[in-house]
Amino acid sequence: TALSNGSRRIFEGLGVWPLIERDATPIRRIHVSDQGRFGFARIDAAQQGLEALGYVVINRVMGAALWRRLGETNVTVFAPARVTAAEAAPGSRAIHCELDSGPAVLEARLVVAADGARSVVREAAGIGAQHWEYDQVAIIANVFTQRFHDHVAYERFTPSGPLAMLPMSEGRVGLIWTLAPQVAAEVLELADAQFLERLQAAFGFRLGRLTRVGVRHRYPLSLTRADAHIAERLAVIGNAAQALHPIAGQGFNLGLRDAASLAEVLADARRDQADGFDPGEQPVLERYRAWRSADRQGIVRFTDGLVRVFTQPFGPVKLLRDVGMLAFDLMPPAKNLLSQLSLGAAGKIPRLARGAPL
Template sequence: MAESGGLLRCDVAIAGGGFVGLSLALALGELPLSVVVIEPLPPARQYPPDLDARTTALAPGSRRVLEAIGAWRGIAAEATPIHSIHVSDAGTGGFARLEAAEQGLEALGHTIGNAALGRALRERAAELPRLQLHAAAATGVQSAPGGRRLATSTGLMVEARLVVAADGAGSVLRSALGIAARVREYGQQAIIANLETGRGHAHVAHERFTRAGPIAALPVAAGRVAIVWTLPEREACRVLALDEAAFLVELQRAFGFRLGRFVRAGRREAWPLALTESVVTAADRALLVGNAAQGLHPAAAQGFNLALRDVATLAEILADEIAAQGPAADPGAGHVLQRYVEWREADRRLAIRFTDTLVDLFGSERGLLRVARGAGLLAFDLAGPVKREFGRRLMGLAGRQPRLVRGLPLVADRPTA
C-alpha cells in the first residue's frame, strides 16, 4: 500500500464499512492484498447506522464465515441459538415448524445484537496489518490506468485495482458507476423492539403472518425476544406513537400468546421497507455486494446472510486467482469479475424471488389464496423431505456454496500450527 500526497494506492478499495464491507475486508485479510475501507465513521468505537440496537439473525453458513474471518470469537458469548422456527398464518390457522434436529444441525442459526457484531468486526479489523480504514465517504469514481480512482469527502483519492460497493441499498458508488437499480416500495415500515415476555423464548424463532404484515419474534440474550413488526406506513406511525402499555396490547392482539404475555418493551425504532435490485452487479473493475447489489424485505431474514455469501464467494475467487497467477494476479481483471457474477447470480435471484413472493403471498387477503396458503403450510409441515430441502435453502446451505460457508479454509494449502 502506497500513499503519495492526496493519493492512496491499494489492491482493493471497499466503499462502506458496515457489516458487509468489514466482513469482506476481514475475508481478504488472509490474502496478500492491500485493502482500504472507506466509511464516514466518527472516532473509534462509534459505529455506522446499521450497528445500532437492532438484532441480526445468522444462518449456520454465516456463522462459519464469521468463524473463518476471526469475528465469531468476539460475539460467541452473546449469540443466542435458534433451535426451532415456527411459522404461522393468523388468517387461516396454518402453521409449520422447522427443527434443528430435522436438519442434522445443533442450531438453525443464531441471533446477535448489531452493536456486538459491529464491535467484533471492528476489533478484528484492527488486528490486520494490510487493512486500512479511512474515515470518509466515497463521493465519486473515475477510471485510472489499471484500476479505478475513488474520490472521498476528505479530498483523499484512493486508487485500486478493484473497487467494491458495500455502501448499502442507497449506494452512492453504484450511482457513480452508472449502474441502475430497480426499486419496489412496499409501502410498509418495520418496527423493531426488544421485549420481555411471560414465558421466555425457549430458543424458538417465530414468523407470524397477519393481515397487516408479518411479525418476526427472535430469541435473544437474557430470555428476551426481538420483534420485527411490519405494518403499512400510516399504521406504523400510529403504533410508534403509542405509549408502552398500548403498544404491547396491540402487538399482543396481532401476535397472540405463544410467548405468554408481553411484559415490557424496550426502545422502538422503525425503517421503511423496499426491494432494491441492482440491474447488474459488476462494471469495469468494480463489483457490488450486499445491499448495494440487493436490498431485501426482512420477512425471511435473508439480507445479511445473502451478503456474507457474496463476501465468501468473492474471497474464494480472489484466493484461487492468486494461487493460480501468483504475483501477476489482478483482483479487478474481467474474467475474475465475470466468474463472481456467474457464481452469485442463481443464489441472488432465488433469494430476491423467494422474499418478494413471500411478501405477496402472505400479504394477500384473496379468499382462495388464503385457503391455499393455510393448507400449504400444513402440508409443508407434514412433508419431511420437502421441509428439509426448504430449510437448507432458507439457511443458505443448498446449491453450490463457497468454501467459507461450508466451513473449509479459504486457502486450501494453509499451513497448520
C-alpha cells in the same frame, strides 16, 4: 441480526465467531402461523440434524467484533469517510472521498461496492438499480416476555404484514413488526403499555404476557436489485447488489455469501496467476458474477414471493397458503429443502461457509 449456519461458519473462518459466540442466541425451532386461520408450519433443528437453524446476534456486538478483527490485520482503514464520487482510471478505479483530514482520492485495481442500497460507488460506475416499494414499514424493538422463548423463532402472518419474534439473550425477543405506513405511525405514537397491548393482540400468548418494550425504531421496506454486479474493476456485494424485505431474514446472510464468494474467487486467481495477479481483471470478475447469479435470483424471488403471497387479502389465496403451510409441515423433504436454502446451503457454497479455509 439472524445469522444462518453458513454465516456462522464464515465468521468462524474469519476468527469473528469466538468473539460473538457467547452473545449469540441459537434458534432451535421456527414456528410459522397465519393469524386467525388454521395454517401453520414448524421447522426443528434436531430433525434437520443441526445444533441450531441459525443464531441471533446483536448488531452492536457483531460490529465491535468485526472492527476488532479488522484491527488485527494489515488492512488500512479510512474512517469515518464519505464517498463523493468514483471513476475508472487507467488500470484502476479512483474513489473520491471526504475524510476528517479533508478530501482524498484513493485508487485500487479493484473496488468493492458495499455501501448499501443507495450505493454511490455502484451508481458512479453507471450501474442502475430496480426499486420496488412494498408500502410497508418495519417496527424494530426488544420485547421482554413472561415466558422464556425456549430458542423458538416465531413468524406470524397478520393482515397488515408479517410479525417476527426472534429469541435473544436475557429473556428478550427481537421484534420485527411489519405494518402499513399509516398504521405504523399510529402504533409508534402509543405509550409502552398501549403498544404492548396492541402487539399482544397481534401475536397472541405463546410467550405469555408481553411485559416490557425497549426503544422502538422504524424503517420503510422495499426491494432493490442492481442491474449488474460487476463493472470495470468493480464488484458489487451486499445491499448494494440487493436489498431485501426482512420477511425471511436473508439479506445479511446473502450479502455475506457475496463477500465470501468474491474472496474465494480472488484467492483462487492469486494462486493461479502467481506474480501476474490482477484482482480487477475482467475474467476474475466474470467468475464472481456467474457464481453469485443463481443464489441471488433464488433468494430474491423466494423473499419477494413470500411478501406477496402473505399480504394477499383474497379468501382463495388465504386458503391455498394455509393448505400449503399444513402440507409443508407434514413433508420432511420440503422442510429440508427450505432449511438448506435459508441456511445458505443451496447451490455452490463458498469454502468459508463450509468451514474450509480460503
